[in-house]
Amino acid sequence: MTRLRCYRQFILFILSCISLGASERISSKTYVIVSGNVACIRRLNGTHQVGCSSEINGNVGVLHYINDTDSLNWLINSGPHQPYVALLTSLNFNRDTVQQLRNSKKITGIIVIHTDDSATTPLPDSFSPADKCPGDLYGLYHNNQEYGNCKKVTWNEDGNGMFFEDFEFPISIVTNKNETDYLINNCYLKFNQPTQGVPREYPLCAVQMKSRMAAAKDSETCIRRTNTPTNLNPDKYCDALGDKNVIGFFKDVPEDYKPEKKSIILAMARMDSYSLFENIYPSADNQVSGIVALLAAAEALRKYKDHFDNTTKDILFTFLNGEAFDYIGSTRMLYDMDKGALPLKLKMDHIDRIVEVNQLAYREGGKIWIHADPVSRNDPNISSEINDMISTILDIGKNLSDIVGAVDQTQPLPPASTQKFLQKTLVPALVLTDHKKTFTNKYYNSRFDLAKTISAMVNASDNGYNHVTDQASNLTVAATLLARSLYTLATGSPAPEGLMAEQQSVTHMLYCFLISPNCDLFKQVIPPAREAFDDLASQKSPYPFYVSVYGQINNVTRIIQRLLTHYIGTVEKNHTESCTSSEKASLQLYNYLWMAGPLNSDNKTRTVTCVKSRVTQTKAYSPAFEITDYNGWGGFQYSTWTESSWATNALLLRVFLIPSKAMETSILSGGVILTLVSMVLIYFLNKKADILFAHPRPSSL
Amino acid sequence: MTVMEFFGCTFIAFGPPFALFVFTIARDPLRIIVLIASGFFWLLSLLVSSILWYAVVPLREQLVFGLVFSVLFQEAFRFLFYKLLRKADDGLQKVSQTGQEMHMTPRDITNKHIMAYVSGLGFGILSGAFSTVNVLADMVGPGTIGIYGDSKYFFVATAFLTLSFILLHTFWGVIFFNGLDKKQYYMVALVVGSHMLLSCLTLLNQRTSSRDSPLYLASILPAYVMTVIMGVLAYYIAGGSLANVRSCFPCGNARKYEID
Numbered sequence: 001m002t003r004l005r006c007y008r009q010f011i012l013f014i015l016s017c018i019s020l021g022a023s024e025r026i027s028s029k030t031y032v033i034v035s036g037n038v039a040c041i042r043r044l045n046g047t048h049q050v051g052c053s054s055e056i057n058g059n060v061g062v063l064h065y066i067n068d069t070d071s072l073n074w075l076i077n078s079g080p081h082q083p084y085v086a087l088l089t090s091l092n093f094n095r096d097t098v099q100q101l102r103n104s105k106k107i108t109g110i111i112v113i114h115t116d117d118s119a120t121t122p123l124p125d126s127f128s129p130a131d132k133c134p135g136d137l138y139g140l141y142h143n144n145q146e147y148g149n150c151k152k153v154t155w156n157e158d159g160n161g162m163f164f165e166d167f168e169f170p171i172s173i174v175t176n177k178n179e180t181d182y183l184i185n186n187c188y189l190k191f192n193q194p195t196q197g198v199p200r201e202y203p204l205c206a207v208q209m210k211s212r213m214a215a216a217k218d219s220e221t222c223i224r225r226t227n228t229p230t231n232l233n234p235d236k237y238c239d240a241l242g243d244k245n246v247i248g249f250f251k252d253v254p255e256d257y258k259p260e261k262k263s264i265i266l267a268m269a270r271m272d273s274y275s276l277f278e279n280i281y282p283s284a285d286n287q288v289s290g291i292v293a294l295l296a297a298a299e300a301l302r303k304y305k306d307h308f309d310n311t312t313k314d315i316l317f318t319f320l321n322g323e324a325f326d327y328i329g330s331t332r333m334l335y336d337m338d339k340g341a342l343p344l345k346l347k348m349d350h351i352d353r354i355v356e357v358n359q360l361a362y363r364e365g366g367k368i369w370i371h372a373d374p375v376s377r378n379d380p381n382i383s384s385e386i387n388d389m390i391s392t393i394l395d396i397g398k399n400l401s402d403i404v405g406a407v408d409q410t411q412p413l414p415p416a417s418t419q420k421f422l423q424k425t426l427v428p429a430l431v432l433t434d435h436k437k438t439f440t441n442k443y444y445n446s447r448f449d450l451a452k453t454i455s456a457m458v459n460a461s462d463n464g465y466n467h468v469t470d471q472a473s474n475l476t477v478a479a480t481l482l483a484r485s486l487y488t489l490a491t492g493s494p495a496p497e498g499l500m501a502e503q504q505s506v507t508h509m510l511y512c513f514l515i516s517p518n519c520d521l522f523k524q525v526i527p528p529a530r531e532a533f534d535d536l537a538s539q540k541s542p543y544p545f546y547v548s549v550y551g552q553i554n555n556v557t558r559i560i561q562r563l564l565t566h567y568i569g570t571v572e573k574n575h576t577e578s579c580t581s582s583e584k585a586s587l588q589l590y591n592y593l594w595m596a597g598p599l600n601s602d603n604k605t606r607t608v609t610c611v612k613s614r615v616t617q618t619k620a621y622s623p624a625f626e627i628t629d630y631n632g633w634g635g636f637q638y639s640t641w642t643e644s645s646w647a648t649n650a651l652l653l654r655v656f657l658i659p660s661k662a663m664e665t666s667i668l669s670g671g672v673i674l675t676l677v678s679m680v681l682i683y684f685l686n687k688k689a690d691i692l693f694a695h696p697r698p699s700s701l
Numbered sequence: 702m703t704v705m706e707f708f709g710c711t712f713i714a715f716g717p718p719f720a721l722f723v724f725t726i727a728r729d730p731l732r733i734i735v736l737i738a739s740g741f742f743w744l745l746s747l748l749v750s751s752i753l754w755y756a757v758v759p760l761r762e763q764l765v766f767g768l769v770f771s772v773l774f775q776e777a778f779r780f781l782f783y784k785l786l787r788k789a790d791d792g793l794q795k796v797s798q799t800g801q802e803m804h805m806t807p808r809d810i811t812n813k814h815i816m817a818y819v820s821g822l823g824f825g826i827l828s829g830a831f832s833t834v835n836v837l838a839d840m841v842g843p844g845t846i847g848i849y850g851d852s853k854y855f856f857v858a859t860a861f862l863t864l865s866f867i868l869l870h871t872f873w874g875v876i877f878f879n880g881l882d883k884k885q886y887y888m889v890a891l892v893v894g895s896h897m898l899l900s901c902l903t904l905l906n907q908r909t910s911s912r913d914s915p916l917y918l919a920s921i922l923p924a925y926v927m928t929v930i931m932g933v934l935a936y937y938i939a940g941g942s943l944a945n946v947r948s949c950f951p952c953g954n955a956r957k958y959e960i961d
Contacts, residue, residue: 026839030846060843187848203853208843656844659703659853667709667857675716682720688949693814693940 030656034183036176037653038114038277039211040167044219044238045326046624046633046640050163051213053644054109054170058210058652061085061108065188066092076104080199083108085207087183090114090121095160098171107169109209111653113180114173114280114447120180123453126158126442129276133415134159134444137636138326140373140412140419147374147412155414157438163276163445170209172653173277173447183207187655202660210652214238215644220633222642223625238642240625242550243321245329246271246561247343248615250301250315250568251308255589259344262352264314265490267482268417269294269357270323271556272547273445280447283545284454284514285361285434289475291319291560292509293360296479296501299567301487304499313352313490317568319560320417321620322547324445326639329620330420335638336618343589343616348421353389353489354429356418360478361454361471362440367405368397368478371431373413373422385428389489393430396484396495400477407436414439432482451514458515465511465519472507479506509563517543517555520599525562528596528608549643550621561615565593569613579610591616707840710860714833718826718867725818731793731809732819739782739823739874746771746778747831764904772900775824776877776893782820783878813882814875814939821874825867833863858917862903865924869899872931879938895931899924 042051061083066072072092075084084107088097093112101107115121133150141147174180191205215222215238222238249264269290273283298317308314322328336342344350360368370390377383390406397404413419416431434440443449451457456471458464479501487495505521512519517539526532543555572579572592579592590612597609624630624638633640685692726732750771760766794810809815836859846855873892880888902923905916 026836026846027842029849029851030839030842030844032848058843203845203847205848206844654844655848656842657847657853658843659706659845663853664703664705664709667713668705669709671709671712671716671860675712675720678717679720679723682717682724686724691949692936692945694945 032182032655034174034176034179034653034655036174036179037651038173038175038280039209039651040171040276041211041278041646042213042215042644043241044215044217044222044640044642044644046220046635047218048164048166049215049217049644050166051644052167052169052171052211053213054209054211056212058208058212059083059085059108059170060206060208060658062204062658063087063111063183063188063192063207063655065184065193066097068092072097072100074194074197075106076100078197078199079106081204082106085109085111085209087111087113087188090127091124094124094127095162098162102167102169109169109207110171111183111207111209112171112173114175114277115177115180116175117177120177123448127446127448128156128159128442128444129161129163130156130159130274130445131161131164132156132159134324135326135415135419138331138420138639139415140375140423142636144375152410152412153414153437155439156444158442159444163274170211171276172209172211173280174653175280183655191657202663203657206656206658208652208654208656210650211646212650213644213646215642218633219624219640219642222644236645238644239549239551240622241322241325241547241639241641241643242328242332242619242621242625243272243547243554244557244561244617245321245333245620246317246319246557246564246615246617247333248298248317248561248564248568248613249343250298250305250317250614251312252305252570253310253314253589253614257344257589259314259346259350261349264316264346264350264352265486266316266318266351266354266421267294267297267357267486268318268320268354270417271319271321271329271545271560273324273449273545275445275447275449275546277447279544279546281544281546282447282450282514282542283445284449284451284456285359285441286444286449287359287545288510288513289360289434289454289471290357292506292513293475293479293482293501294319294357295509295560295563295567296476296506297483297486298564299505300479300483300499300501302568304487304496305568307487307491312492315486315490316346317564317615319557319564321554321557322622322639322641323417325547325641326636327417327420328547328622328639328641330417331622331638332620333618334420334424335623342618343614348425348427351421351425351427353385354418354421354427355389355482355486355489356416356429356431357482358414358416358431358433359439359441360432360434360475361456363403363434363474363478364436364440365405366403367436368403368432368434368481369436370394370404370406371411371413371416371433372406372409373418373426373429374410375412376422376426376429377409379426382426382428386430389428389430392488393432393481393485396488397481400481400484403477403481404432405436411437451510456510456514458511460516464515465508466504468503468507469510472510473503475510476501476503476506512559514542516541517559521563522559523596524598524606525559525566525595527594528606532596547620550625553617557617561617562593562595565591565611565613565615566595569593569611569615572610572612579612590614703840703843703845706845706856707837710833710840710856711837713857713860714829714863714867717864718822718829721822721871722826726822729809731796732815734796735786735793735816735819736823736826738785739820740827742778742782742785743775743824743827746774749778750774764907765901768900768904769897772893772897775828776896779820779824779874779877780881783881786816786820786878813878817875817878818871818935818939819874820878821871822867824874825870828870829863829867832866833859852917854917858906858921861921862924865921865928866899868928869896869924869931872928872935875935875939876931895927899927 040052042053062081064075064084065087067089086101086107113121132154134156136149187205192200226237270287273286275281320329337347372386413431418429418431454471456469458467483501484495484499508521512522518536545556593611595609595611597607599606622639624640726736753770754767847853876888877892902920905919
């Protein structure tokens with residue numbers, strides 16, 4: 001730096017602003033880095049690659065802002081300075097526009113504006129990057145003549161399938177409002193905006209988009225390449241998706257307990273979703289509403305735990321992970337059942353019934369809808385059991401302001417983990433969700449599935465933590481319904497009147513999952529360690545609901561395990577050895593977790609508690625990556641999703657000017673000509689040096 | 702891509718000095734030694750001015766302060782190098798190949814202007830490198846300067862100004878050494894004065910609040926006028942004349958052979 005600074009005094013350096021000091025490099029006067037850049041990344045399955053990647057040095061294009069059809073058409077029909085990078089508003093970013101731009105072959109990248117501010121980022125009527133029939137290939141109805149491929153109901157009408165498309169150019173969103181303004185005002189309007197349709201002259205403002213992905217082709221290829229080291233510092237091209245499932249048995253049982261056949265009710269919810277862009281996985285309707293309802297139901301049932309004895313059935317609360325990627329969690333759970341790797345050596349024949357909750361936030365007609373599988377109904381026993389279950393739940397719903405309804409019997413199950421279990425063994429199973437036919441969620445698996453779209457938005461300041469939204473009170477009723485239904489299904493007797501979900505808990509959970517994880521509920525259940533509190537305090541945005549690569553356990557998974565433990569576990573009064581020693585053992589009957597505990601009356605300290613429960617984690621990792629020489633990559637048995645890796649410096653978005661070709665060429669040719677001319681000149685000067693520098697002789701004077 | 706700008710500006714700034722190096726310096730080890738040594742002296746002057754700049758904290762932001770002292774230090778080190786070179790005559794003669802083989806004093810030593818020219822070029826190349834290399838390094842990316850409103854001619858102006866300073870240093874070397882040799886101290890003063898004047902003119906390349914675009918021509922034109930003047934002066938000092946130039950052209954060829 002000193003060298004640089006010092007020398008700049010000597011010959012020349014432009015200082016844009018002397019008062020700012022003189023320590024910048026020229027590159028900082030040439031490039032403006034856009035830091036709020038979130039890229040679309042590449043993922044792979046057994047047969048394809050999807051998502052986006054840039055060239056190795058990034059794609060450079062002239063920025064063109066598209067906010068209406070005119071500007072879109074101008075770019076496609078007359079823009080002369082290709083390649084372009086299109087800056088799209090949230091309303092314009094849809095598959096049609098992207099397809100038009102792509103077909104024009106004039107663009108080299110797309111930037112989408114996505115800020116918190118609703119003025120710059122208006123909410124589109126619908127946007128879902130998922131496909132129209134999610135999870136069909138791996139589901140129960142794959143190849144089914146009657147129900148397969150969404151023949152009866154197209155679940156996700158608004159799905160544009162962009163998540164499963166392979167883009168040959170990068171797509172990013174810009175999340176920072178100031179940077180968005182900079183792109184529009186200081187880059188596009190200042191340098192690029194055509195004046196009455198006439199393109200501007202160079203220098204033009206351009207953008208470099210870099211998001212180079214290491215993996216290519218498909219999971220099989222990149223795993224093979226990863227496993228074949230070619231040098232001493234092996235490269236990693238992709239990582240398998242996966243995490244952990246959280247499962248928790250409800251009943252208190254003696255140490256020598258062995259489950260009987262058909263003695264367990266599986267109460268399931270899914271934990272994950274995705275969106276087109278890295279780290280923006282809000283998932284308010286899909287899946288937070290379901291998770292919150294199931295957790296609240298578990299909490300409500302806890303008060304009646306003593307009603308559950310050895311004559312009643314057990315409830316297994318199950319939160320499955322990776323389900324959005326071809327059912328990673330449920331596939332693995334079934335695989336582990338076969339291998340006897342689950343606690344209690346749980347098998348499919350221990351399962352009596354299945355109740356799954358899916359999306360619950362956008363209740364069609366104000367109701368929750370019960371879906372059942374028409375294929376199982378071919379078995380008369382199962383059919384009648386399904387009907388019993390439905391009528392039980394309908395009865396309970398009647399007392400709860402008629403909150404529940406049943407769909408047409410011939411309608412197949414919506415995309416749900418239950419499909420995977422039924423694929424294995426047919427058992428009576430119900431899926432509770434908010435849509436009667438197609439999804440009521442217009443933003444399924446997208447970046448718009450937010451607290452504000454399910455009207456659960458509260459202010460983080462202003463006591464938002466305790467503010468009961470309409471959504472919270474409705475979800476509380478749904479949780480009560482769920483709790484009472486599970487109670488009746490497990491005990492066979494009607495649920496007591498007092499069995500109600502806590503509105504406060506639902507409110508808190510919605511806040512913690514959707515607004516900010518730095519909330520009192522989460523603080524109660526995290527480990528009583530300074531790092532855990534610091535980590536929570538450092539979270540600026542909600543936890544992402546993306547399964548992500550297998551290895552480190554996701555925050556969401558940990559917190560759900562702890563919440564479930566908190567809700568159905570027992571606080572150990574005298575802290576025995578078991579509390580301090582065995583937090584890890586997963587095949588034991590009981591697990592013990594240290595929790596920070598509730599606030600004391602002084603509002604500063606917390607009473608550390610040790611909670612005993614039968615809640616544990618199981619693998620949610622596709623067997624495809626564990627079986628040696630697996631060759632079912634093209635089949636639809638095990639999920640094959642992987643995520644490409646990228647170098648640490650691979651994501652970059654920067655803005656700068658590009659000179660005209662004429663100027664570049666004249667500079668280069670000027671330099672070359674100058675050099676050649678001076679070469680020739682000096683050659684001759686040197687040849688003739690004797691004459692040129694000959695001291696004048698007396699004669700010539 | 703502005704790789705083109707990069708190569709263009711590199712050729713502009715360093716093409717002619719490279720030609721000088723190839724045809725007049727590279728074949729003679731003695732000249733290379735002197736070139737490097739004078740470059741090293743220029744670096745020392747840079748070091749001293751850096752230390753001064755770093756030490757005087759309140760004036761760090763003032764370009765003028767650093768500039769004036771940097772020029773003075775450079776000229777001081779040019780003087781020191783002159784002293785060193787004159788003391789090293791004997792030693793250089795010993796290491797000179799031609800001197801040992803032919804048992805005669807090599808022309809490099811007898812003709813004082815050659816070493817003055819070589820040391821001037823050494824000064825120039827180093828100063829040119831340090832003023833331009835960091836600019837060149839940042840030129841290779843996809844973009845060019847200007848997003849903050851800076852002039853698009855910045856790179857070209859840098860390159861041309863660098864070239865003129867390299868050539869000027871070369872000529873200054875010849876004039877300065879000659880002035881000291883012949884005790885014509887006004888020559889020395891001329892070199893220091895013109896160096897100072899031109900360096901101060903480059904201050905016009907700044908953007909200030911009252912002036913949005915820098916006045917590149919205000920420094921480049923005087924720089925090249927000065928280069929031509931100094932070049933002619935150095936040529937005359939080194940023994941050239943208009944008659945010599947004329948005799949260079951075809952009619953003069955015969956005379957050269959006569960001399961040989």
